[in-house]
Amino acid sequence: MSIGLAHYLVVSLVLFALGFYCVLTRRNAIGILMGVELILNSANVNYLAFSRFSSGQYDGQVFAIFVIMLAAAEAAIGLAIVIGIYQTFHTIDVEATETLRG
Amino acid sequence: MSGVGLGDLLFYIVAVITIISAVGVAFSSNIVYSAFSLLGTFMGVAGLYIFLAADFVAVIQVLIYVGGILVLMIFAVMLTHRIADVRVSNRSVGRLPALLIVACVAGVMAKAVLGTGWHSIPPGTPSPSTYAIGNGFLGDYILPFELASVVLLAALIGAVVLSRKELKEE
Numbered sequence: 001m002s003i004g005l006a007h008y009l010v011v012s013l014v015l016f017a018l019g020f021y022c023v024l025t026r027r028n029a030i031g032i033l034m035g036v037e038l039i040l041n042s043a044n045v046n047y048l049a050f051s052r053f054s055s056g057q058y059d060g061q062v063f064a065i066f067v068i069m070l071a072a073a074e075a076a077i078g079l080a081i082v083i084g085i086y087q088t089f090h091t092i093d094v095e096a097t098e099t100l101r102g
Numbered sequence: 103m104s105g106v107g108l109g110d111l112l113f114y115i116v117a118v119i120t121i122i123s124a125v126g127v128a129f130s131s132n133i134v135y136s137a138f139s140l141l142g143t144f145m146g147v148a149g150l151y152i153f154l155a156a157d158f159v160a161v162i163q164v165l166i167y168v169g170g171i172l173v174l175m176i177f178a179v180m181l182t183h184r185i186a187d188v189r190v191s192n193r194s195v196g197r198l199p200a201l202l203i204v205a206c207v208a209g210v211m212a213k214a215v216l217g218t219g220w221h222s223i224p225p226g227t228p229s230p231s232t233y234a235i236g237n238g239f240l241g242d243y244i245l246p247f248e249l250a251s252v253v254l255l256a257a258l259i260g261a262v263v264l265s266r267k268e269l270k271e272e
Contacts (some may be wrong), residue, residue, distance in 0.1 A: 001227075002107070002110060003109070003110050003113045003153070004193060004222065004227045005216065005220050005222050006220075007113070007117070008150065008154065008213045008216060010118065010212075010216075011117045011121065011150065011207060013211050013212060013215055014121050014124070014208075015120070015121070015124050015143075016107075016208075016211070017204050017207070017208040017211075018124040018125060018127065018128040019123075019124070019128070020203075020204050020207060020208075021128050021200055021201065022128040023129060023197075024200040024203065024204065025197055025200045028133055030133060030137075030175060030178050030179055030182070031133055031136060033175065034127055034136055034140055034175065034190065035127075036129070036138070037140065037167075037250075038124055038127060038128070038140075038143065038174055040168075041143065041144070041147045043153075044159075044163075045149070045150055045151075045154075048142050048150075048151055048154040048156045048159060049154060051154070051156070052154045052156075052225050053220075053222045053223065053225055054220060054222055054223065055223075056223055056225070056226060057263065058231055058234040058235055058238055059238065059242075061156050061158065061159050061231055061234075061235055061238075062235055062239065063237040064151075064156070064244055065159060065162060065235065065239075066236065066243075066246060066250060068159075068162055068163065068166050068167070069166075069254065070249050070250070070253065071166075071167075072166050072170055072171060072254075072257075073253055073254055073256075073257035074176070074257075075170075075171040075174055076174065076257050076258070076261045077257050077260055077261055077264070079175065079177075079178040079261075080173055080260070080261040080264035081264055082178055082182065082261075082267040083178060083181060083182070083264075083265045084264050084265060086181070086182040087267070089210050092182050
């Protein structure tokens with residue numbers, strides 16, 4: 001059996017599950033951002049796999065580049081927020097930043 | 103055609119590297135190891151892009167993810183030092199409930215992936231994609247392209263504003 005759409009979808013599914021697990025369990029804000037990056041990468045693999053095996057057009061690649069662009073913006077803002085949290089609370093444990101809790 | 107071809111074998115190797123690195127990212131108890139495992143994941147995903155005949159996207163992946171985002175993350179890890187103490191402490195959502203939730207979600211998705219008869223066409227021969235992508239950006243997708251540049255500008259300004267030090271004059 002040669003490599004087809006399902007192989008890429010399974011790889012992307014595993015990446016998504018690991019990223020989701022990472023987001024759920026990490027208490028370190030940077031770890032959560034890493035999980036988000038894994039999820040975005042798995043979405044990109046899906047875009048490109050469908051672009052190659054289902055449409056044959058380049059639209060999927062264009063959208064993958066948009067996703068990468070927004071991931072870069074998200075990482076820059078997210079890490080700036082993490083640095084800000086660290087300067088205020090002297091920790092990046094998301095459990096410790098509960099000032100807004102009533 | 104008998105057995106596994108060289109291309110298929112390479113695909114499996116790249117996929118296994120990607121997944122093992124992603125396991126390292128998700129399960130490592132040290133954030134520095136996670137950051138370096140992320141390098142393997144990003145490079146592996148770039149390899150998958152090459153298998154999917156997306157040469158330009160693969161290069162963009164290496165440039166932006168490995169050259170930009172990963173370096174930014176390692177900087178953030180180093181700047182918020184005390185690397186040794188910031189451990190994974192799972193007080194509110196423990197590992198077991200998280201595994202259960204992930205298993206449920208992944209199970210549903212696996213059923214969807216494997217149970218659906220996807221519309222599939224025989225893939226064409228790989229050809230350079232840069233020309234078509236450039237045409238897409240400046241043709242059909244000109245509005246999202248311009249919006250993305252505005253978003254990037256806003257992110258640039260926002261990151262500078264968020265991370266600068268307040269000058270307190272007391």
